Amino acid sequence: MTLTGEHLERLLYPWCPMRGPRPAAVAVLFAVMVLCGCATQRVTNPERTATEQFLLSEAVTEAVAPLSFDMLHGRRVYVEDRYFGAPEKAFVLGELRAKLLLSGVQVAPDVGAAEIILEVRSPGVGIDRYDSLIGIPAIGATAGTTSAATGVPTAGILTPEVAIVKEIKQVSFAGIAYVAYWADTGEVVASSGPSVGRAWRDDWWILGFGPRTLGTISPVDHQIE
Secondary structure (H helix, E strand, C coil): CCCCHHHHHHHHCCCCCCCCCCHHHHHHHHHHHHHCCCCCCCCCCCCCCHHHHHHHHHHHHHHHCCCCCHHHCCCEEEEECCCCCCCCHHHHHHHHHHHHHHCCCEECCCHHHCCEEEEEEEEEEEEEEEEEEEEECCCEECCCCECCCCCCECCCEECCCEEEEEEEEEEEEEEEEEEEEECCCCCEEEECCCEEEEEEEEEEEECCEEEEEEECCCCCCCCCC
16 A cells, blocks of 8 residues: 555644645655654674783794794604694694794694604683782672671672772783604604793773773773874
């Protein structure tokens, strides 16, 4: 069914006995119908922040850089990762494989095609966080807190934080080591002790203004051009 001017007029003036052209009313109704549309934007948040990922990957890159694979040059090497259970496993192994290839090592696709097996291990990959505050911290109970005396849930009451100077510092560490041995005899060819990489980020707020960000990772500037 097509809406005509007469139909729109009846919608606007159903009680009026007089029927006549009302162009102004029709124009207003048409404008309302056009302008009443709405749109929504879907915003998603990843499980891990970019800062966390850059901190860990930068520490991994720094840890892999000093490793030497001169003894494995020209050999077919299989990277064994079954003993590597630290976070960022995919990036660590990718960085390690890249360093092997750039060192002239042939990375074997499976154990059967390898002359040498390279076992990778890690003493740890993670982030330490340090918070400091000069001022009055937020005080109170969050929603869902239960009174110890009555066992009745209490409402969330939380006073705001009053910070003169506030600092949040994050330091990431990544350690990696390897041992390489002949696939047929198990004799050790080369090994390394733990090589440790480090990255950091430091955010400062002064009298509520900030953050002023320093650090060794890429996204240290909050300003987006």
